[in-house]
């Protein structure tokens with residue numbers, strides 16, 4: 001299955017939008033097209049996985065094969081994914097580098113164009129940069145590692161830190177959770193493993209960036225973050241892919257564990273090209289008085305299905321999902337939140353804002369579960385949709401199951417439209433139609449954008465502007 | 474140099490509202506348009522601004538010899554046309570400061586950025602002159618503003634954008650006498666040989682404070698009478714029926 005390395009021509013093929021460029025492939029390891037037990041063995045061999053991981057993967061493969069597509073509730077568009085036409089593992093066989101100077105030129109240029117080394121210098125505590133299946137760069141600042149913080153890729157995590165990794169791996173999200181968590185569990189590669197020791201408050205964010213470079217490729221990173229008692233961490237994730245002729249699959253699993261009194265914030269800004277199927281499972285466990293926050297911004301992709309969840313397992317735990325989704329022409333953002341209250345006095349908060357542009361469609365799916373035997377639980381859910389054009393679509397499926405009467409829940413939903421009078425007013429002051437649209441959309445998400453670190457809110461505004469530019473005239 | 478409207482006909486949903494309107498506002502002058510409700514004053518204002526609901530069926534408008542109808546709404550604005558709306562729109566989530574900044578930035582040459590410090594200084598200064606609380610910089614444009622606050626905000630934008638021609642559509646409605654004076658004072662400071670004003674009003678009261686050079690009376694989509702500032706007083710005294718009767722008899 002190995003493919004001969006190709007000569008590197010460090011000239012990226014230019015396209016017109018951010019992130020829409022690609023370098024020629026030069027993979028030393030290529031699992032080929034299609035998925036079978038042999039594919040899983042190939043990945044295990046290349047990665048030199050321990051036996052328990054090989055077993056884990058093979059069990060997951062069987063679950064994946066048995067589980068039907070969830071099209072009884074989700075979109076039929078899932079059926080267009082052809083699992084035989086996807087490549088499940090691609091890498092150049094290089095170990096992740098600790099210095100950008102050692103990273104191969106084309107990969108380095110890719111990340112430079114995406115602004116990663118610059119952000120690292122400016123405000124990050126550590127960075128991992130993944131190119132197709134494996135990390136090309138991984139570094140954490142000395143001051144952070146001296147505090148005992150572990151920040152490595154998943155392969156290194158499961159081998160070098162098995163005693164911390166293994167007890168939680170696949171426990172927050174079992175392989176059988178859904179068809180795509182099973183798929184990820186079978187073929188995962190890359191992603192981060194992070195451990196923050198008790199009491200350590202990491203002041204600057206750690207960041208991972210996931211880049212797809214190859215066509216017909218599936219990216220299946222796996223992230224596990226454990227923040228020990230009283231510790232704090234903010235983790236940020238960014239993603240892009242060039243626009244290919246054929247569909248690309250991104251199917252990650254992210255598991256978070258916040259021990260007693262810990263605080264963990266996970267921020268995503270994804271800007272996938274419009275033919276990526278982005279089917280991601282993300283869930284966190286919050287122990288006593290711990291807090292897990294998902295801050296999620298979904299721009300681009302053909303179909304995103306993502307419902308970050310928090311299981312509030314300990315008394316007084318808090319869970320939060322703050323999300324922004326923008327669905328442009330031909331895109332479907334099917335996003336939401338799952339809040340599982342499993343202890344007394346737990347609090348969850350969901351704020352979701354979606355924007356549908358052109359023929360774009362956004363769907364909110366919520367699940368709030370508060371069982372009868374608990375008391376003092378609070379949930380607040382607010383989902384607002386903004387429709388830009390008459391053909392834009394939005395739908396909301398809030399499932400709130402609250403048993404017993406010792407709880408407080410609140411649900412608000414709204415659908416609004418950018419009015420012609422509003423756009424006319426702004427144009428009369430000299431803004432072009434696209435600028436007016438952009439400003440309106442930015443205004444709509446303004447209160448949520450403030451939740452993002454400054455550096456990211458600027459980026460977010462720029463991405464929204466780019467999306468709106470193409471949407472008018 | 475003027476805003477010159479020639480034989481303008483315009484319709485909405487197939488109903489003709491403007492029926493051959495002629496008017497010239499030279500730079501440096503303040504003209505008032507008075508007229509009964511429904512005579513087409515706001516229609517004129519929106520047609521000049523380029524609202525897409527209205528169809529211009531014939532006639533022309535030139536602004537300093539530029540064809541206004543050849544320009545998009547935003548181009549007209551950047552070329553120096555300003556409309557203070559009778560009913561200003563609300564823009565949720567967009568602060569007054571950000572909106573004004575974006576409007577001014579849109580007027581900058583490509584690649585040049587607005588001087589933020591200078592901008593805030595100027596905005597605060599003008600808000601002071603209009604008796605607007607500084608907290609309005611951070612509030613969403615017109616959202617939850619009272620009628621009077623909205624009108625002040627329109628004048629703030631007028632002062633910041635400093636257009637060549639400004640149409641004020643019933644800026645006096647919804648204002649108490651003190652607010653009216655402040656707003657009129659704001660407009661008066663903007664009077665200049667480099668700027669023309671068209672002040673639309675239903676009542677004579679505003680014209681006590683913004684004294685016009687010329688007064689036009691509009692009825693049924695046309696200018697039916699033109700005179701000096703005394704015409705406004707005469708109208709106030711005799712009522713609009715007087716103009717309508719004159720129309721019928723003429």
Ligand SMILES: Nc1ncnc2c1ncn2[C@@H]1O[C@H](COP(=O)(O)OP(=O)(O)O)[C@@H](O)[C@H]1O
Pocket residue numbers: 485486488490508509510511512513514515516517
């Ligand atoms: N969509 C419409 N279809 C038909 N007539 C309309 C429409 N909108 C406004 N009008 C009419 O246009 C006329 C002029 O309105 P307007 O310009 O607002 O008058 P003014 O500002 O002088 O009070 C009114 O008679 C009004 O009823």
Ligand SMILES: [Mg+2]
Pocket residue numbers: 514515516559643
């Ligand atoms: Mg009117």
